[in-house]
Amino acid sequence: MPTETFEFQVEARQLLQLMIHSVYSNKDVFLRELVSNASDALDKLRLAALKDDLPGADVSDLHIEIETDDEARTLTVRDNGIGMSYDEVGRLIGTIANSGTAQFAKELREAQDEGGAEGLIGQFGVGFYSGFMVADEMTLVTRHAGEGHGTRWSSRGEGTYTLETVEDAPQGTSVTLHLKPADSDDQLHDYTSAWTIKDIVKRYSDFITWPIRLLPKKTADGTEGADEAEPETLNSMKALWARSREEVSDDEYHELYKHISHDWREPLETIRLQAEGTFEYQALLFVPSHAPHDLYTQGYKRGVQLYVKRVFIMDDCEALLPPYLRFVKGVVDAADLSLNVSREILQQDRHIRMMQRRLTKKILSTVKDMMTSAPDRYATFWREFGSVLKEGLLSDTDNRDALLAVASFASTHADGEPTTLAGYVERMKDGQEDIYYLTGETRESIENSPHMEAFRAKGIEVLLLTDPVDEVWVDVVGEFDGKRLRSVAKGEVDLGTEDDTRADEEREKQGEEYAALLGWMKEQLGADIKEVRLSSRLTVSPACIVSDADDLTPALENMYRAMGQEVPAAQRILELNPGHLLVKGLNQAYREREDRTGLAETAELLHGLAVLAEGGRPKEPGRFVKLVADHLERSL
Template sequence: MGSSVETLEFQAETRQLLRLVIHSIYSNKDIFLRELISNASDALDKLRLESLTDPGLTEVDTADLHISLETDKDARTLTVRDNGIGMSRDDLVELIGTIAKSGTAGLMEKIRQSKDAATAESLIGQFGVGFYSAFMVADKVTVRTRRAGTDTDTGTQWESDGEGSYTVQTVDGLPVGTAVTLHLKPADSEDDLADYLSESKIRQIVKQYSDFIRWPIRMAGERTGEDGSAEAGADTLNSMKALWARPRAEVTQDEYNEFYKQISHDWLDPAETIHMRAEGTFEYEALLFLPSQAPFDLFSQDTKRGVQLYVKRVFIMDDCEALMPNYLRFVKGVVDAHDLSLNISREILQHDRQIRGVRRRLVKKVLGAIKNMQANDAERYTKFWAQFGRVLKEGLIEDTDNTEALLELVSAASTHDPEKTTTLREYVGRMKDGQEAIYYLTGETRATVENSPHMEALAAKGYEVLILTDPVDEVWADRVPAFDGHPLRSIAKGQVDLDEPAEGDRSAEQARRDEEYAALLPWLTTTLSEHVKEVRLSSRLTTSAACIVGDTHDMTPTLEKMYRAMGQQLPAVKRILELNPGHPLVTALRTAHQANADDPALAEVAEIVYGSALLAEGGDLPDPARFTRLLTDRLTRSL
């Protein structure tokens, strides 16, 4: 006996997503079957895994785990059935009735921004909502399921037409597992979907998208016996071959590409394939892929790593954090270890010496593959770095063991060529005679950096400067001491002296300048003490009146903002105001101060000089209204 039917409403976001799935996202409707088979495979994996550790599942039959595809041409239904872990009523409502945990708002925005169908199609799998693709071909979907480990044969039925609501009811007589039945849209709709009831069509879709699923995918119906006669039964449609266990020479790139798409839900081919086998005291196979395009949630807090762990071809876990560092979270693939316990936990993995050894080797293989791409295909590498360079640079902060390898990969904009990026190795090859440091400047945009006063002297003397505009650049460039023996030096910090006059000439020039500004500099330091810790003369300016710099070991303003945004309390860092002794404004200020040091207007000019220098580097004025008033009054008096 079943219970009364309960009608529930979809979340508003779910209704919006359903409309997009049905009308906008997929141009290739075949994908619905891949998504449903993938979900069924996950259910089988979970049952196998939980049966190893949950005493309540010891009676569950795991000897014949499989996926069945059943068609009824008269009723126009297609059913995808599995005998996996199944779902409870609460599971159904949480996983299907709502998708809040999947980041719906972000998905909707990405779909709206997508310029082509292929991009839009790739988004569904990334949010884990592929179940909804069933409504592209069905005007009603029925899910009947029973959770493994329950004492009775009572399960739950979920049903919806994909509009505003769904029904849930308790039903008796259900086997363990899940059956998803699609009631195909009628033939007089936009296009006839009867092909999806055809065995040949179903075989073609399974071969294309699900051939490497490790569980049998069976098609109910007639099959040919050994004597050529027709007999009842079910054919297995997929090869179930563990691609990673086959010799590389026997696998085609097309097979690699399809396997990658199956495990990643990506529509694009991978940028690189890494197939390796380790033998000896600890044996394992690994099949890893570098994507061509970064997933939209690469920098989301909830992003998971994409490497699956198997033991002797038995699935253990998705997103195995122990196998891949966070900065390589975009790597997809499979690692199949031969000598681990099947019921190994995440906590044990983190401390397992052999797993740490596997991780070190995998990281070196991945970085080596990226290096080979850089060396052999510059155009492909440029595209890859544009997608993943920002996250790879996180490794310069996290992974000190591979700092040198990661530095070799860094590709950055520079003043050498506005159209191309450069590697650090290329930069060093172009360094001027006698130049020791690799100069760089961080900022929000290339335009901001190029127009910074800090650039003036270096540009005038032909020194190349790296232009670093990713937020992570603020951290790694400050922490990495050197590349190939050359220190990395921010031109916005410390002293920058590019002049090379004779020692006696330098001393005489310095002494003359010090004498001319002996009174002005300490007065300015006192007047602006609320904002700066020192005012000094600059050797880095050629056209601007002033700039603001940090001490060699000071935190940059951008980094300070980042830490504050993360809730860290930091003391205010006062910086240094540098003046261009040859600028007319600075010399006029010096002359006015010599004439009347007590003139209150001089303090206002000092504030304007400081505020202008702050604006020139893209900083925030402490009191914009006051600065505007001072500047307006000054301009008015000059007219």
Template sequence: MSTPVEEREFQAETRQLLDLMVHSVYSNKDSFLRELVSNASDALDKLRLQAFQDKDLEVDTSDLHITIERDTEARTLTIRDNGIGMSRDDVVGLIGTLARSGTAELRKKLADAQDSAASVDLIGQFGIGFYSTFMVADTVTLLTRKAGESEGTRWRSTGEGTYTIETVPDAPQGTSVILELKPTDTDDHLYDYTSESKIRELVKRYSDFIAWPIRMDVERTEKVEPEGSDDTDDTAEPTERTVVTTETLNSMKALWARSKDEVTDEEYTEFYRHVSHGWDEPLETISLKAEGTFEYQALLFIPSQAPFDLFMRERAGGIHLYVKRVFIMDDCEELMPEYLRFVKGVVDAADLSLNVSREILQQDRQIRAIRRRLTKKVLSTISDIKSSRPDDYDTLWAEFGRALKEGLLSDQDNRDALLKISSFASTNDPEKLTGLEDYVSRMKSGQSEIYYITGETRQAMENSPHMEAFRAKGIEVLLLGDPVDEMWVGSIPEFDGKPLRSIAKGEVDLDDDAGKSEDEKKEAEAEKAERDKAFADLTAWLTTTLDENVKETRLSTRLTDSPACLVGDTFSFSPQMEKLYRASGQILPPSKRILELNPDHPLVVALQQARAEKGDDQSLVDTAHLLYGMAVIAEGSELTDPAKFAKLLADRLAQTV
């Protein structure tokens, strides 16, 4: 006997999302069937795996399949599987709500989408395939029972903001999704999802590779000879009768087990969409077969579009692991490093245990060997794309460059390969990124280091005082604006024998001694010593006056326009790095930096003269603090006491009016 029907409301975000989907117009509504068949396939995979792992689970796995049922008169379509099924809590958690990060972002993108193709792309990208049923159905009913449980659950909704849920005792194992279809605007079978030809077309296009049989009952008319007639009786007329037969609609051929010559680009695209739950096309397909000690097959895809959850802790799976065509898990993290988490696909191994667990995988020598080879193959493929298909590489780097650069920190074995496929903004061309090899090829005569600066925006980096001398001399500087750049540049000392050097740390001397005679070199050194001596009193006084903030004051060779700038020691944290640590909750001790002065700037010259005349006059002390504050602001950092700086500035400006 059924329990009372309980009515619940969708979460507010889910209700808004359903409203957008139900009332928006999509020209390609076919996505719903692909999503439901993929969900059914996953349920069958999981049941077979659980049956292997739990010998006490009383389930029949001898005929796992997906069934599509059509009722043209009632206008209903049912997609049924006898897979793992769901408990009542599963239904409430997975179907009744949409408790996933990114929902608000999806709502905005769906609302902003200007064409149907963009909207359908978003449906797959955000992993909400079940909700796509409301594009074609007025009412959706889900009947399910989890393997090993005695009671099932019925869920029903019109997509208008509420749903009903009840416990039912007689539900079959698995899941059935019953769609009460919307009326069609035409009698054309191309738009009728109860049409046999339409269902065949969609299964062939989207789900032909599904490993489980997709069955459908079809009606056929056959001729029946009258009883007692023979071949010589010309008077007996045959009659016709309608018979119902069950047909399998898909070929069930594993694409990774077939040669590339046997698979079309369209088949690869649909398989990619199946494993990635996306609707974009793969940027690259990688097929790999290993024989010998470790035998396995792999079919991997580099997407053309980053998933919305690429940088979220809880994100969709990447690599599906099979053993001898038996599904093991849909997110085998051990097969691909974290920085390649955007790669999708399948690995089918020959010798792993069917009861394999994540703990075993982490220790398995074969898994580690497969991971090494897959990683090298993906990186070499990206390298080939960079050298032969620059437009595709630009797309790849724009979508996944931030993730790839994480490998510069975590993967020492492939660090050189990663550096060669990486690209960065630079001062050479504001419209194009550059690789390190290209940077080295453009280095000026006598330049021995690769210069870079880190910051939050390109504008802030280009306008930094640290850039002035480099700009004046036409020396290219890499502009590293991603947070991960702050991390990896500190752990990689060089590229191609050329040290990587921050222009905001240590001392910078851009005077080119190449071609100078010994006398000219000695003369330059004497001039520098004389200049240092002339400003010695000022630099010492500023160091003392600004003792709370600076550890040293010295003359600069990197400034041409600004009066002062702040620099760190060679191995110190940059201000951006300190921000990252503090944002993550790390407590850092206060750090002092070096104040560099431009000896040719009128303000510094005037301050030197006033210091000689007035000594420790309070107005000079205020000027010193203003000078330091301007240096902090110029590099994009925050003042510790902005109110004090504003008051000092206002008082000084008042004196000039």
């Protein structure tokens, strides 16, 4: 097949130019990425061979080789792993379209600090292209195990690449970087130096389970130097999870995390677990310090790596952790699972289910320990992952109490710090029976809601819930520690007074005084509302809109509709503040006037203002604006 030339897509060309010309203080990450890719290819070949999927594959000496040439200024990373077919090269290497190119390019431009820029490389799956940070040209030669011919890919990173079929390619993949001149302004290290290569591999890839061999350099006449005749293995190849805690440093843990997560930053927490007995396994898990950009997208790859007897089985094993812990990365190495295990079998395997229960409890207990032993780290954890963890309150009834114990929420408590539910209960006033909350889009919108007025006046603490999942879990959970979770925007509120008898008499008197107005307003507003009644939750605002105790909130209705579910719109309740001058004046005018045309408009305005106050919009915004303008004009 003749050599074919292709063009990168526009976004891919922009990305390549960003990577080539952006200034990184640490370009060494390119070697880490190439070695990681080679390690993945070896893992895949080993697994395929164990399953007899590639009977003709050579698995006798799986390894990674690094070779440098001073005169040619080249660096080659070679593996004898599973390799790629011609079509796979075109799809996986020839394009970056599936790697979130546009988002990567945007975030790369915005990343000003060193760690931010470097961390984006592996995160977006473009590690292969990081080679252009140190190379003017890259060449890849690969042959898929079991196939008779290979493929060569080549590019200078300037908008095009070439593909051709080659007949003499060995099994696996070889990536050759034609390095930039040694005297380049941005070339800080000599990547043909054996010392540099050894240092980078030891720092980033010492835990790789396959031998990484540095080949002896060639002399000027092309022969090997006498003092460097043998390849040198650069990595220890020790599985960190199989070593004792005393043998492993924090730096080694962190480098393993970076390798498997493609996150440049250090993890927030490292969790080790060793189970012994009838079923043995080891786990090394990591909680990231930052939520990945695609944590809430449908295509997010979740799960941890699964090994059996230190043999890699699969990435992203979803069955080992519940979806609400999808941000956790790590390794689980089981002793008794079948090497031929499939994803379908995993869903049914009782050992897998047992491991999931144990791992979940261990992670949640670690988070609980952080609350007391490392409050700053806990605060970071909850800020980054609290929203996703609360999803477990809907799906994981077995661990619901543990999840409630580690959850924290913004509230109106005086110190302004997030509170646990247990902390809220400890501060409840004498006689208070419920845990009060209010949901909304932002803390500011909740704090300014009319529903909060009576609670603020009486000093009763209210939880301020702003995550979309909060709309759902409070109804599903229902209570904590025997205390009912109750929205301040639903049902009737009776906060009591120091003199309940006098208060009851006052409410009864107001009820009689306003009864006619309330009935008339219900007729005027018609189907827009279910009821008009006097409010005990308002102290400043003239009116507010509330739901019945068992009704869905408007936000929850919108959420269900967005998911394609039919939800009939619930009629809301309009509450009036009998102590407000506007409401008093409306009542007096209603009782004194026979022509109530203008009062009907005032009633409509009052309802519209209440809708706006809770973040909604009037049914007919144009008419509402005209009514406001007309009333303002008449008041001048």
